[in-house]
Amino acid sequence: VDRVRFLWKTGEYRGALELGRNLERGWAESVERLGRQTPTGLALYRQLLNLRCQIASVLRSQGRFRDSQDLDSRVLADQQEVLPVRHPHTLLTASCLASDLRGLGRFQEALEMDLKNYQDHLDAFLEDNPRTLSSANNLAVSYRLMGNFTKALEIDEATVRHRRAVLGARHPYTLFSSSNLARDQRETGRYALSVHWLRQTLATYREAVGEGSPETLRTAKSLAVSLRKAGQLEEALALTRETYERYLQRYGRQNPDSLACAVNLAADLSANGDQEEAARIGEEVLGEYRVSLDPNHPYILATINNLATYARKRGRSQEARSLAEQARDGFADRLGPHHPYTLAAAANLANCLADAGRVEEAEELESTTALAFEEKFGLQHPDTLAVEGNRAATLIALGRSAEAAALRDRILPFSVQTLGEDHGNTLALR
Numbered sequence: 001v002d003r004v005r006f007l008w009k010t011g012e013y014r015g016a017l018e019l020g021r022n023l024e025r026g027w028a029e030s031v032e033r034l035g036r037q038t039p040t041g042l043a044l045y046r047q048l049l050n051l052r053c054q055i056a057s058v059l060r061s062q063g064r065f066r067d068s069q070d071l072d073s074r075v076l077a078d079q080q081e082v083l084p085v086r087h088p089h090t091l092l093t094a095s096c097l098a099s100d101l102r103g104l105g106r107f108q109e110a111l112e113m114d115l116k117n118y119q120d121h122l123d124a125f126l127e128d129n130p131r132t133l134s135s136a137n138n139l140a141v142s143y144r145l146m147g148n149f150t151k152a153l154e155i156d157e158a159t160v161r162h163r164r165a166v167l168g169a170r171h172p173y174t175l176f177s178s179s180n181l182a183r184d185q186r187e188t189g190r191y192a193l194s195v196h197w198l199r200q201t202l203a204t205y206r207e208a209v210g211e212g213s214p215e216t217l218r219t220a221k222s223l224a225v226s227l228r229k230a231g232q233l234e235e236a237l238a239l240t241r242e243t244y245e246r247y248l249q250r251y252g253r254q255n256p257d258s259l260a261c262a263v264n265l266a267a268d269l270s271a272n273g274d275q276e277e278a279a280r281i282g283e284e285v286l287g288e289y290r291v292s293l294d295p296n297h298p299y300i301l302a303t304i305n306n307l308a309t310y311a312r313k314r315g316r317s318q319e320a321r322s323l324a325e326q327a328r329d330g331f332a333d334r335l336g337p338h339h340p341y342t343l344a345a346a347a348n349l350a351n352c353l354a355d356a357g358r359v360e361e362a363e364e365l366e367s368t369t370a371l372a373f374e375e376k377f378g379l380q381h382p383d384t385l386a387v388e389g390n391r392a393a394t395l396i397a398l399g400r401s402a403e404a405a406a407l408r409d410r411i412l413p414f415s416v417q418t419l420g421e422d423h424g425n426t427l428a429l430r
Contacts, residue, residue, distance in 0.1 A: 001047060004054045009172075011214040011250065013058050020055040027051065036082070046082060046089065049075050053093045056100070061214075063256040063292060065103035072097040086124040088131060091117065095138055102145060103256075105297040107335065111142040128162045130173070136162075137177055144180075144187065145298075147340045147376075153184035170208050172215060175201050179219045182226065187340075189381040189418055191230040198223035212250060214257065217243055221261050228264075228271055229382070231423040237268040259285050263303060270310055279310040298341060301330040305345045312352055321352035338376065340383070343369050347387045354390070359397045366391040380414045382425065389415075389429045 004023070007016035027048045034041030052075045060068035072093055079090045094117050101110035114135070121135040136159045144152035160181050163174040182197035202223055205216040220243040227236035244265050247258040262285045270278035286303045293300055308323035328349050331342035346369045353362035366387055373384040388411045395404035408429060415426045 001051050001054055004051065004058070008054065008058050008061065009214075010209075011212070013062055013251075016058045017055065017062075020051060020058065023051055024048065024055065042082065046079075049079050049082075049093075050089045053089070053096055057096055060096070060100055060103055061256075063103075063254065063259075065100055065292075069097065069100035069104060072100055086120050088124075091120055091124065091131065091135070094120070095135060098138060098142065102142065105293065105299065105334070107142065107145040107298070111139075111146050114139040114142045128166050130163075130166060133159055133162050133166070133177075134173070137173075137180065140180060140184070144184065147335070147338075149184055149187040149340075149377075153181070153188055156181040156184050170204055172205075172209055175205050175208065175219075176215055179205075179215070179222060183222055186222075186226045186229060189377065189383070191226055191382070191419070194226040195223065195230050195232070198226055212246060217246055217261075218257065221257075221264055224268065225264055228268055231419070231425075233268070233271045237265075237272050240265045240268045254288060259288055259299075263306065266310070267306060270306075270313065275310050275313045279307060279314070282307045282310060296330050296334050298331070298334060301327045301334070301345070302341065304330070305341075305348055308345075308348055308352065312348075312355060317352060317355045321349065321356060324349035324352050338372050340373075340376070343372050343376075344383065347383075347390070350387075350394075351390060354394050354397065359394055363391060363394045363398060366394060379411065380418050382418055385411050385415050385418065385429075386425060389425065392429075 004016050004020045007013075007019065027044060031041055031045045031048060034044065036042050036045050052071060056068040056071040056075065059065075059071065076090065076093045076097055079087070079093055083090050094113065098110045098113040098117060101107075101113065118132075118135045118139045121129070121132040125132045136155055140152040140155040140159065143149075143155065156177055160174065160177045163171065163177050167174050178197060178201045182194045182201065185191075185197060186194040198219060202216065202219045205213065205219050209216060220239060224236045224240040224243065227233075227239065240261065244258070244261045247255065247261050251258050253259070253262070262281055266278040266281040266285070269275075269281070282303055286300065286307065289297065289300045289303060304323050305327035308320045308327060311317075311323060312320035324345060328342060328345035331339060331345050335341055346365060350362045350365040350369065353359075353365065370384060370387040370391060373381060373387060377384060379385070379388075388407060392404040392407045392411075395401070395407065412426075412429055415423070415429055419426050
């Protein structure tokens with residue numbers, strides 16, 4: 001079982017699955033021959049279930065989320081029959097099942113399950129036990145996906161501290177939490193700090209587990225996103241290109257991490273002015289997602305929202321507006337009207353409305369979206385500032401120049417403080 005898990009952790013998904021399936025067949029035959037009523041047969045059956053949980057993790061890393069969820073669901077039900085309450089194997093499978101739900105885009109269900117899993121770990125172990133810390137890490141992921149970035153940040157800060165104390169600063173799990181903390185910093189608008197953390201984490205990952213490790217690649221991908229958000233567009237594009245090539249060489253185009261990196265590559269290309277190539281890659285990714293995910297999956301909706309941006313920048317206003325509406329409505333239905341993803345799509349739609357000359361509708365949508373962002377994250381958050389900056393331009397188009405000037409004067413100091421004098425958003429606002 002540990003060998004299968006090791007192969008999975010090091011990104012050898014095919015080898016892990018082949019070994020796991022071979023062991024599964026042999027062990028299942030032995031359990032059948034021995035019988036679960038015998039001590040040896042029951043012991044082997046428990047290990048067989050543990051093995052199947054590891055196999056499900058490999059399937060999840062290959063993007064086969066439905067298969068992994070089906071397998072983890074069956075394993076968890078079987079483990080609950082033959083293992084004590086809060087047995088480590090059962091807790092691990094429950095955590096993996098929550099991960100499957102996240103992969104399927106069922107974020108609320110995953111959060112509810114992770115909350116229960118974390119409490120079960122606290123009841124079974126100490127707060128700083130490595131298993132409890134893994135559960136805390138998963139809980140933070142679910143909070144982040146549900147748009148509660150502040151709560152995710154709080155949990156990840158504590159998890160980094162505990163993992164450093166328990167496991168050491170260079171342990172892969174400590175680095176994993178550091179990478180997640182940097183993502184929380186990015187989501188809460190602290191782009192420069194996120195870049196700083198990710199640079200350090202990436203350098204240590206490269207030394208500790210190698211250039212081609214799955215977590216090294218994910219950290220490089222995340223650093224590129226933070227660089228783009230911080231306005232360092234050329235470095236972001238170069239890093240994403242390099243990381244994407246490594247993904248293609250090792251996993252091919254269909255792997256979920258490869259697809260996520262392709263999404264970032266398209267965004268970087270767009271930020272650097274290449275809208276045609278950004279749109280081409282976005283369409284390619286969307287086609288891959290539609291093969292394996294349901295039509296309203298957040299990954300699909302995010303890709304559609306990005307495609308709306310690329311269409312708008314190419315002057316295809318009607319296409320852009322249609323795509324932005326589809327993304328906004330899909331996010332609202334799936335995640336709720338005030339989820340950050342929904343608000344981002346609404347801001348995109350407002351831009352499309354303004355381009356089409358529907359400035360009154362645009363200003364109304366910008367006003368409600370900016371207010372929602374401010375209530376959720378505060379006025380100083382880059383997303384709030386971006387929408388308010390757009391609204392200032394819309395107010396000018398409406399002939400309300402005094403209001404526009406007052407709005408710019410209100411938000412400019414926050415833009416300088418949050419993003420810096422030379423950031424593209426600050427320059428555009430001036």
